[in-house]
Amino acid sequence: MNENYEQERGERLPPPSATGLLEGLNPEQREAVLHDEGPLLILAGAGSGKTRVITHRIAYLIRVRGVSPWAILAITFTNKAAAEMKSRIADLVGPVTQSMWIGTFHSMFVRILRRHPVETGYSKSFAIIDTDDQRALVREIMRDLNIDEKLFAVNAVHGAISRAKNRMQSPAAYRSQAGSDFRRRQIAEVYLRYQERLRANDTMDFDDILVETVRLFEGHPEVLAAWQARFRYILVDEYQDTNLAQYRAVNLLAALHRNICVVGDDDQSIYSFRGADIRNILEFEHDYRQTKVIKLERNYRSTGTILAAANAVIAHNGSRKEKNLWTEAGEGEQITFVRAADHFAETRFIAAEIDRYVRDHAGNSWRDVAVLYRVNALSRSIELGLRERGIPYRVYGGLRFYDRREIKDVLAYLRLIQNPGDDLSLARVINVPKRQIGLVTQEAVRSLGQREGLTMLEVCRQAAYFPELRRSAGKLAGFAALIDRLRLDLAASSHTLLEFVEHVLDKSGLMDEILNAKEKNREDSIDRVQNLRELVSDAGEFEDNFTLVGEPEEGATLEVVMAEDGGETLAIRLPEAAETAAEAVDTVAPVIDLATLLEGFLERATLYSAQDLTDENDDHVRLMTIHAAKGLEFPLVFLACVEEGVFPARQSMTSAESLEEERRLAYVAITRAMQRLYITTARTRMLYGYQQEQPVSMFVDEIPKEYLREIGGPAAGVGPAVFGAAGAGAAPRRRTGGEGRTPGFGVSPVSFLERRGAAAPGRATPVRRAVEPDAYRVGGRVSHPIFGRGVIVSVEALAGDVILELDFGGRTKTLLASQANLTLLGN
DNA sequence: CGGGACAACTTTTTT
DNA sequence: AGTTGTCCCG
Numbered sequence A: 001m002n003e004n005y006e007q008e009r010g011e012r013l014p015p016p017s018a019t020g021l022l023e024g025l026n027p028e029q030r031e032a033v034l035h036d037e038g039p040l041l042i043l044a045g046a047g048s049g050k051t052r053v054i055t056h057r058i059a060y061l062i063r064v065r066g067v068s069p070w071a072i073l074a075i076t077f078t079n080k081a082a083a084e085m086k087s088r089i090a091d092l093v094g095p096v097t098q099s100m101w102i103g104t105f106h107s108m109f110v111r112i113l114r115r116h117p118v119e120t121g122y123s124k125s126f127a128i129i130d131t132d133d134q135r136a137l138v139r140e141i142m143r144d145l146n147i148d149e150k151l152f153a154v155n156a157v158h159g160a161i162s163r164a165k166n167r168m169q170s171p172a173a174y175r176s177q178a179g180s181d182f183r184r185r186q187i188a189e190v191y192l193r194y195q196e197r198l199r200a201n202d203t204m205d206f207d208d209i210l211v212e213t214v215r216l217f218e219g220h221p222e223v224l225a226a227w228q229a230r231f232r233y234i235l236v237d238e239y240q241d242t243n244l245a246q247y248r249a250v251n252l253l254a255a256l257h258r259n260i261c262v263v264g265d266d267d268q269s270i271y272s273f274r275g276a277d278i279r280n281i282l283e284f285e286h287d288y289r290q291t292k293v294i295k296l297e298r299n300y301r302s303t304g305t306i307l308a309a310a311n312a313v314i315a316h317n318g319s320r321k322e323k324n325l326w327t328e329a330g331e332g333e334q335i336t337f338v339r340a341a342d343h344f345a346e347t348r349f350i351a352a353e354i355d356r357y358v359r360d361h362a363g364n365s366w367r368d369v370a371v372l373y374r375v376n377a378l379s380r381s382i383e384l385g386l387r388e389r390g391i392p393y394r395v396y397g398g399l400r401f402y403d404r405r406e407i408k409d410v411l412a413y414l415r416l417i418q419n420p421g422d423d424l425s426l427a428r429v430i431n432v433p434k435r436q437i438g439l440v441t442q443e444a445v446r447s448l449g450q451r452e453g454l455t456m457l458e459v460c461r462q463a464a465y466f467p468e469l470r471r472s473a474g475k476l477a478g479f480a481a482l483i484d485r486l487r488l489d490l491a492a493s494s495h496t497l498l499e500f501v502e503h504v505l506d507k508s509g510l511m512d513e514i515l516n517a518k519e520k521n522r523e524d525s526i527d528r529v530q531n532l533r534e535l536v537s538d539a540g541e542f543e544d545n546f547t548l549v550g551e552p553e554e555g556a557t558l559e560v561v562m563a564e565d566g567g568e569t570l571a572i573r574l575p576e577a578a579e580t581a582a583e584a585v586d587t588v589a590p591v592i593d594l595a596t597l598l599e600g601f602l603e604r605a606t607l608y609s610a611q612d613l614t615d616e617n618d619d620h621v622r623l624m625t626i627h628a629a630k631g632l633e634f635p636l637v638f639l640a641c642v643e644e645g646v647f648p649a650r651q652s653m654t655s656a657e658s659l660e661e662e663r664r665l666a667y668v669a670i671t672r673a674m675q676r677l678y679i680t681t682a683r684t685r686m687l688y689g690y691q692q693e694q695p696v697s698m699f700v701d702e703i704p705k706e707y708l709r710e711i712g713g714p715a716a717g718v719g720p721a722v723f724g725a726a727g728a729g730a731a732p733r734r735r736t737g738g739e740g741r742t743p744g745f746g747v748s749p750v751s752f753l754e755r756r757g758a759a760a761p762g763r764a765t766p767v768r769r770a771v772e773p774d775a776y777r778v779g780g781r782v783s784h785p786i787f788g789r790g791v792i793v794s795v796e797a798l799a800g801d802v803i804l805e806l807d808f809g810g811r812t813k814t815l816l817a818s819q820a821n822l823t824l825l826g827n
Numbered sequence B: 001c002g003g004g005a006c007a008a009c010t011t012t013t014t015t
Numbered sequence C: 001a002g003t004t005g006t007c008c009c010g
Helices: A002-011 A027-034 A050-063 A079-093 A095-099 A106-111 A132-142 A154-166 A171-176 A183-201 A208-218 A220-232 A244-254 A304-314 A344-361 A376-389 A403-417 A423-429 A439-452 A456-461 A467-492 A497-510 A509-515 A518-546 A583-585 A594-607 A658-669
Strands: A041-045 A072-076 A101-106 A127-129 A203-205 A233-236 A261-264 A293-296 A335-342 A369-373 A393-395 A545-547 A561-563 A621-625 A634-639 A674-689 A690-693 A708-711 A780-783 A788-798 A803-807 A813-815 A823-825
Touching: A002 A027, A027 A095, A027 A293, A041 A050, A050 A233, A050 A423, A072 A079, A072 A106, A072 A171, A072 A561, A079 A561, A095 A304, A101 A106, A101 A304, A101 A780, A106 A594, A127 A423, A127 A594, A132 A183, A132 A788, A154 A208, A154 A244, A183 A203, A183 A545, A203 A208, A203 A674, A208 A220, A208 A244, A220 A244, A244 A261, A261 A335, A261 A403, A304 A335, A304 A658, A304 A674, A335 A344, A335 A583, A344 A369, A344 A674, A344 A788, A369 A376, A376 A393, A403 A423, A403 A456, A403 A467, A403 A497, A403 A509, A403 A518, A403 A594, A423 A439, A439 A456, A439 A467, A456 A561, A467 A497, A467 A594, A497 A518, A497 A594, A518 A594, A545 A780, A621 A690, A634 A658
Parallel strands: A041 A261, A041 A293, A072 A101, A072 A233, A127 A203, A233 A261, A335 A674, A335 A708, A369 A621, A369 A634, A393 A621, A634 A674
Antiparallel strands: A545 A561, A674 A690, A780 A788, A780 A823, A788 A803, A803 A813
């Protein structure tokens, strides 16, 4: 959506001409487009026209320099970004774009890996598991090893394994590095088995896709050489978010031609939790001598005020490349900072403002608006007000479509049908719907399989021959027969993909089970049926958009790429045996049958998130995390729940590095806004099941006052709450009246900031004091839950916080105002 | 073996 | 608060 706006502003370029590619570009942008050969680092600040530069550069390479699109590799982080880039390049150079490799690290590397089954040791149709399945597998292994899940959280173990992989550390290396550390030794054990299980199952997780690619390149020079030769120009977007494996793979690929162009912004590095290493971009110049560095600092997106605020916040970070965004746009409006009484008031306020923005101004639409927040869990509290007012909205992220249970069940069936060796999928569905095959039996099947070196499906088939399985033999054989039947149907290729998915839903009994759900689950089952229907039509859409791209060359070989409109999907049928690596790179026999379609469909289901599949043109307000908003822009942005502990997240406040990353996140958030930005907070919020007092985020304090206009009065505790006197209650549908309206676009009436009528009762929570230096005076009296009543001896403001020296009846304590649970006592 | 009641934990962010 | 996992009983 970000770039749509640019296009709508009429910047889509006129038809091909070399010079046309430079029109409307500023000098730095031109320089980047025209850069010839050799390493290029583009430091692209937020809203500096980055995508435009990349697309024009690629178009320039193709049209002016005559580079074959086939020799260009462009890597992005999300499928959506890839689709966007592809379509914009297509606008510039036409359909030849389709033979260009544009995609995410994961999808491009899968494509490569599938072509080298011999070298990787995986088959060409290895399965890919998502995060959920990874966790499930880790949990299972931990149970096998009798590791207490209370001592070792599954998430933490999984995280440690994932990070080890991203550091390119093998299980053995991890173990030897663990030394005598019990915890790490245990993790090493899980890691080892985890990897074995994946291998045995011909399955990769997200991390393996990257790691195995590096291993393929490093272990097979001839393979690497072939790909190096092919990709004369490599372009990596969001380079600041690459991790070690991605870094290595890219640099290996680029080593021959050294035409590597990386684009990024160290201030927007927000993925260190998944191994991204900001040093990759900071040290690019070091890695490549004679790197051409171009800084894009002119911002075309936001008002001067918004930019100034963003610059001020990010300036608090230490390690960064100095840059300063500027704009020729006017100052624009002040940023509105809102201190609402509680999350209800907050969401109502947001809803009212959105309502006014759209309904009172012709030409504004819902889709101009985004509400951003730190964590997905907050989306629900924000939805409230929007729903109340009937504002159309959509929550992005969160539970992805493909993560829904019923969807995963169907996909597991499809995976198992496609690959009978997929024990993980088998385990998921063997008793779904209920077939009276319990955990004991399942476990027996699994261990027999391991002992005999058979797939679990094979064990089921042969159940009658295993005395241990006698009791359930019939059921197991029945299940095997079902799968085998479906496999034959797949091989017969007599269905369309859509029909086949329906067929599986029917024969597996999944649909029946849901339809027969008990009365009380009625609503739920309607939802689930709808989801399944959606999956079926998704399959239909997938095959409809599936087109054969590229022309067969003389001599029989041809690359078959199934390009799906917008995004890109790869279902590639390989020649039976490619003789040489180079041949595997270049030659692919075109065979499109049902199995191939299914393979592509399944891969997309894992590699594509819900966001990639949503319709950009729908007219609704967008609710999403800041992470999800990266790369997007909106005329009107609400940054919600900007409270200490939420944003910055409490977990991030322990180290300087993670706090800096949070600040970069704040920077990303602020710079999404084009014309108007609201920062909203609630004084109290329900978190972890408790009503908590919420201090204002430190990031708000880092924005110079002159850019802010505050609604909601000073923080609670300093005086009587400014709002909340008039008993407005829940006043749902009241339209924002004229009061308080300023010309243009004013502040909404106070009523939306009121605490809901009856919310007050209940015991008064001790006030966790915000960073409000003025509230503390020497001699002032406070109460502390442990130390009791005390007197302030000294006050020292420091870095947005306040250090207090307190005298509790003779005992002197030094406390941080933001940390200590102090209540100010009046007089 | 399946279902229901109860307990515990959650909170970073995603390919 | 809400969900997810565990335990116990039929």
